[in-house]
Each structure stands twice: as structure tokens, then as C-alpha cells.
Amino acid sequence: MTAFVDILFGGVFHAAVLFLVAAGLQLVFGVQKIVNLACGSFYALGAYFGISAVNWALKLGLPPQLFLGVLLLAGLVLGLIGPVIEALLRTVYHRDEAFQLLLTFALVLMFQDVLRFFWGANPQQLGDLVMSYGKLSAGGVIVPTYNMLVILASIVIAAGIGTFLQRTRFGRILRATAENREMSQGLGVNVRWMYASVFTLGTVLGTVGGALVVPTAAASLDMPVELVVEAFAVVVIGGLGSMRGALAGALIVGIMRALAIRYYAELEMLAIYLVVIAVLIARPVGLFGKPVE
Amino acid sequence: MDQKRRKILQALGGTGAVIAAQPYLSFPAFAQNAPLRVGIIAPKAGIAGTIGECGLRGTQFAVDRINAGGGIAGRRVELIVEEETNPKDSIERLRKLVLQDKVDCVQGIVSSGVSLAMGAVAEEMKALTIFWDGTTQDGVKETMVNPRYVFKSTDNECEAVMGSLLAVKHWKGKFKTIAGINPDYSYGRNNFAAFQALLKKFGIEHTVVADQWPKVGTTDLNSHVAALKAAKPDLVFSSLLFADLPIFMRTAHGAGLMDGGTKFVFPAAGFQHTALKKSFTPAGMIFGHNTLYFDHPNASALQKQFVREYEDKYKDYPHWEADRAYFAMKVYQAGVEAAYKAKGAWPNQEDVINAIEGVKVESLGGPGMMRKDHIAEQTFYQGITTHNNRYDFPTLATPVDVMYSDQLQKPTGMDFWKWIETATIKL
Numbered sequence: 001m002t003a004f005v006d007i008l009f010g011g012v013f014h015a016a017v018l019f020l021v022a023a024g025l026q027l028v029f030g031v032q033k034i035v036n037l038a039c040g041s042f043y044a045l046g047a048y049f050g051i052s053a054v055n056w057a058l059k060l061g062l063p064p065q066l067f068l069g070v071l072l073l074a075g076l077v078l079g080l081i082g083p084v085i086e087a088l089l090r091t092v093y094h095r096d097e098a099f100q101l102l103l104t105f106a107l108v109l110m111f112q113d114v115l116r117f118f119w120g121a122n123p124q125q126l127g128d129l130v131m132s133y134g135k136l137s138a139g140g141v142i143v144p145t146y147n148m149l150v151i152l153a154s155i156v157i158a159a160g161i162g163t164f165l166q167r168t169r170f171g172r173i174l175r176a177t178a179e180n181r182e183m184s185q186g187l188g189v190n191v192r193w194m195y196a197s198v199f200t201l202g203t204v205l206g207t208v209g210g211a212l213v214v215p216t217a218a219a220s221l222d223m224p225v226e227l228v229v230e231a232f233a234v235v236v237i238g239g240l241g242s243m244r245g246a247l248a249g250a251l252i253v254g255i256m257r258a259l260a261i262r263y264y265a266e267l268e269m270l271a272i273y274l275v276v277i278a279v280l281i282a283r284p285v286g287l288f289g290k291p292v293e
Numbered sequence: 294m295d296q297k298r299r300k301i302l303q304a305l306g307g308t309g310a311v312i313a314a315q316p317y318l319s320f321p322a323f324a325q326n327a328p329l330r331v332g333i334i335a336p337k338a339g340i341a342g343t344i345g346e347c348g349l350r351g352t353q354f355a356v357d358r359i360n361a362g363g364g365i366a367g368r369r370v371e372l373i374v375e376e377e378t379n380p381k382d383s384i385e386r387l388r389k390l391v392l393q394d395k396v397d398c399v400q401g402i403v404s405s406g407v408s409l410a411m412g413a414v415a416e417e418m419k420a421l422t423i424f425w426d427g428t429t430q431d432g433v434k435e436t437m438v439n440p441r442y443v444f445k446s447t448d449n450e451c452e453a454v455m456g457s458l459l460a461v462k463h464w465k466g467k468f469k470t471i472a473g474i475n476p477d478y479s480y481g482r483n484n485f486a487a488f489q490a491l492l493k494k495f496g497i498e499h500t501v502v503a504d505q506w507p508k509v510g511t512t513d514l515n516s517h518v519a520a521l522k523a524a525k526p527d528l529v530f531s532s533l534l535f536a537d538l539p540i541f542m543r544t545a546h547g548a549g550l551m552d553g554g555t556k557f558v559f560p561a562a563g564f565q566h567t568a569l570k571k572s573f574t575p576a577g578m579i580f581g582h583n584t585l586y587f588d589h590p591n592a593s594a595l596q597k598q599f600v601r602e603y604e605d606k607y608k609d610y611p612h613w614e615a616d617r618a619y620f621a622m623k624v625y626q627a628g629v630e631a632a633y634k635a636k637g638a639w640p641n642q643e644d645v646i647n648a649i650e651g652v653k654v655e656s657l658g659g660p661g662m663m664r665k666d667h668i669a670e671q672t673f674y675q676g677i678t679t680h681n682n683r684y685d686f687p688t689l690a691t692p693v694d695v696m697y698s699d700q701l702q703k704p705t706g707m708d709f710w711k712w713i714e715t716a717t718i719k720l
Binding site: 007010130142 | 339342343504505506510512516518535539540544568
């Protein structure tokens, strides 16, 4: 039983990481109908900037235990690039999806060079800082406290987004805009501002996610593409544009991966994409996606 | 911006100007000659970026010493550095170095995937090439049995063989179940297979309870660690060697995998030695430092000088790629100078190649030679880790185990697995 909980925990941790990337992707597609391949780049940017911010803070004498706050702040500050990128994407809102994909893929490649320019080409890590939070132990299950915090952060973010979309006035306007942009515009909604806000929120999800996860992992130039590939599996399973789908998809991918690694280590990707294929055949719009009318 | 990388490149470019002013005491006849041009192809980015960087520093150290001593047979050495990336692009850079820059020798290459492809091209182009760390093995099978122009490093499996021997020596009778977590390409697969073959050779009955094959560059190893923990192995063998090794160590420590009596063998840990902090890397593990252990108490004066200068200049401690790069340059120097001495005139490439075959040199990490089949022999260092040192990462407890590679790699023309079965290997 202890072993199963360990495996489950590994899967849920991976799901938490994937959710943070996929949530930004879903939010932007849900409202702006743009498949933003650059969401993985925002994640990587958050990871690199988070490392630099923590190193600066430590040099200034910040106690190591407070590095989590620095990471969160770094992720939030980086969200400022959201409106800039959104202004660029405005040029392709009314173009074919192929143009949108090409532009966001170009952003992925450009960000890779930006990362290389500022942080160099070698993977970056935060050393043993994560150890300062210790471990949690119960019934033979040992979990790094920091990993638990990342999972909790993802849960809080998921709940926060759900509440924001369902319970707030802005959320209702946002959903209405997602359903019918022209109607919203006709009713006086400032769609341009709405799009900029949503894109910035999507960007922040990525940058905060990257910053939060990097103490347990490493920041590398390859991470944007690798994450986007997995995030797309999440989106296909959960349904494009659905936040609940992002959550369900991330959990399915994370746990399937963990089980595959435990029982058939060489079939890790096969196990995930078998689920993707099954969903595409049985329910092409994904578990929580809406059919296109 | 990567200031360190820029400084290295500036230093490489600037060396010629500094050294040009120095008198050539040993070979005055060539003082007016053009410099010897050596092309270096090394990774500067990605998972092997830090490895290439360390190798370049080893090359620079060698070239500075050679030029300060009057150059190679009186000709100073000039470096032209190109980046090692994928096989296709790296081969294009080899062509550029040979055809456009007209280099006298090409050195470098960390990835066996690149060297496997590049070896054949270098042979075809008749370009004298000395690999730092690359081989021309497909798995453990040699694809270039009798190369003429290509000189290879020691076999990739040397560190796995030595790590396995130390596991047998120190822990025989103390483990029955084993698990592996190794990179998912031929290096990782061969290393784990070699470990099992050696356990069999020494009559150690064992059961493999888990084998994990994360892709190189995987940054979330929580599920892999959970799988290892679930399998409850007595011993874990891992040839992880890039940025994924510190991640594994941190994850395994955090999940309690190291809290029990499980034993660990990391034959390639030396690549990441400074990143494996004491706070998450317990003492008592087998670590491999390959052909350069920076803190060896009995190190040569040459190694001590190199480590001291490296620490002063880069605020870091070198690993084995610096030694491999230094070794390659010294092998070339020894070959050229031996050929020059024998001929009494400047040797051609064929003369140099003939002289390199069988040449012995003193490398940073210790003695080495180039076999007549163009495979290097070098000195290897491994041991049990200790926290009893002045660093924030573990080093090796004394006495450090030292083995020459004639005990660790197959002889000319022999099948690797057959060699393991039949070789007389001393523990």
C-alpha cells in the first residue's frame, strides 16, 4: 500500500506540473481560439527567471526558507510579457489557424534563443534549496514538503480559476465572450482588453508554474517543447478549451505515466498515447470538450 | 549572456598573440613557420554543454603549456573551435575545419552518437582525428576495427566495469536484489548489462527487481524514484551522468530511497560531482570519476597545478573531460615530435599517425597511451564517497581505487561480452 501511495504521489506531482502548463493553454484557447504553442516557453522562462531571482534574493541576505515567495513573485512579474505577446498575436486573430500555429511556434524558437542569450545553454538548477523545507512522513510514505506545496499550489490555482470563471462578474463576461465574441462586443464588452487580460492570465499560469517547479527539477532549453508535447496529450484527453478537462487530463496523464514507469518502464509514452487514441476514437472532443457547432 | 563561454573563446583567440612573442628554444628552425592548426569540435550547449566547457578548458591548459614550452616541434598551436551538436551538423563542421580552415588535426567530441557517424567521414576525408570521449562502437560492437586516421577514447564501458568490480569488492554477500536507473540509450543499456554480466562472472546470485530507463534530460524523476522504492532493491546501479543525476539524487533523497540500507553505484557521477551536494547525497556510495579525480591525494604535480589554476580561474573543480581533452592534445604533440625526431624533418600526416600508434603520455589524471588499434588506454579512479572534506559535495574516501584501463576494456578485436566471461580480472 505504501508503494502504491508513493507511485500515486509521483503521478499527482507530474499532473500538477502539467496542469499549470495546460491550464494556460486551455484558457487562451477557450476565449481567444488560439492554440498557443508558446505556453511551454512561458513555463521555461518562469523557471530560468525564478532561479535568477532566488539567487539574487539570497545574495541580498534573504533567508533560504523564503525562496518560495521569491519564486511566486518572479512568476507574477514575468506575466508582464503577456500583454506584449498578445499585441503581437492580434495580427493573426482573423487569419487561418495555420498562421496562428506558425506564429506561436516562431515564438517558441525565439524564446529559446532569448533563454540561451540571458542564461546560457547549460541546464540550470537551484542546488539543495528545496531541502530547507524538509520531508513529510506518514505511515511509511515519505514526501518532500516542497513537492506537496507544488501540488497544493496547483489545487489552489485550479480552484481559484474555477471560482473566478464561475462566480465573478469578470468570469461571466469572459465566458460570454468565449461563447460569442460579436454578441459580447455588441453589448459593450471591451474585447481587446478582455483578450489581453486572458492572455496575461494564461502567461502567468505558465511563468508561475515554471518558477514553482524548478527547485525540484532543472531549467533547460529543451523543456518548452517537451512540456508542450505532454500538454497536448492533456488537452486532447480533457477537451480543448476546458479547464476541468485540463485538470482531468493532467491527472490521467500523470498517473498513467507513473503506473507505466512502475510496471512497464519502457512503455511510458505508449501508455499515455494509448489513452489519447482511445479518447480520440470514443469521444473526439475530449472528456470535457464541447462539440464544435 | 554566457560570460564564461565568451571568456573561453576570447582566451582561445588571444592565446596565439601572447605566445607568438615567446622564443622557441627547442626548435628554432621552425620558429618562422605557420602555427599548427588544431580544430576542436566540442559541445557548448544543452545537456553536454558544461562537459564541453570543461574539455575546452583542459585543451586550453594543454595549449598554453605547449606554446609556453616552444610549441609542438617548434610550431605554436592555434585552436579553431567549432560546436558539437547533432551528427549531421557536427560532420559539416568537421568538413569546414578540414577543407576550409585546413587544420592539421581535429580533436574533441563527447557524444558517441556523433563520433560513430563522424569516424567514418574522418576516415574518408583522411583527416587525423582524436576523439576526447567518443567511440565508434555501435553498442559494444566496434564498427571501425582498423581505422587509419581516427583515434578513439577508452571504451564507454570502462567506468561500468570498474564500478561493478568495486561493488563486488566492497559489498559481495550484502545484496541480492538489484535495480537500475540508467539513461535510455546504448551507454545506459550497456552499463547496466555489463554490471549484471560481472555479477554473474563473480558468482553473485541476484534478481533484478526494477529497471528504469528515463530519457536523457528528464527533469521529473518522482515516478521513477517511486518505482525504485516500491521494488525495495538492496542495491541501485545508475549510470545517469548529465543534469538528470543531481535531480535523481535530490528526488531519491526527498522520497526516502536513501534512508534504508540500500547501496548505490554511480559509475559516471564524476561529471556532476560539484552539483551533488552533501545535503542530498549521502556518504558511502560508489562514485566513478573516470580518468580524473580532482582531489586525489597522490595526484601528480601536473594535476595539482591544473586543479589549482582551474579553481582560481573558474571557481569550480574539473572533471574527466578536461583530462580527455588534455590527453588528446598530448597524444598529438607526442606523435608529431616523435615523428619529427625520427625523420629529422617536418613529418607528414602518415608519419604522425604511425608515431601516435603506441605512444605513451602523461595526462592530467595519470599515465596513458594510444594502442596500435587506435583505442586509448588511461588511468581510472573510483571509490566510496565521504563527507569528510572541505567542499559542499562528497569526495572519495582514501584509499581511492585506481585501475589502468587494460583491466577494464576488451583487448584488440575481442567481443566485449566474451571478454567479460573469460578475462582474468583482479578485484
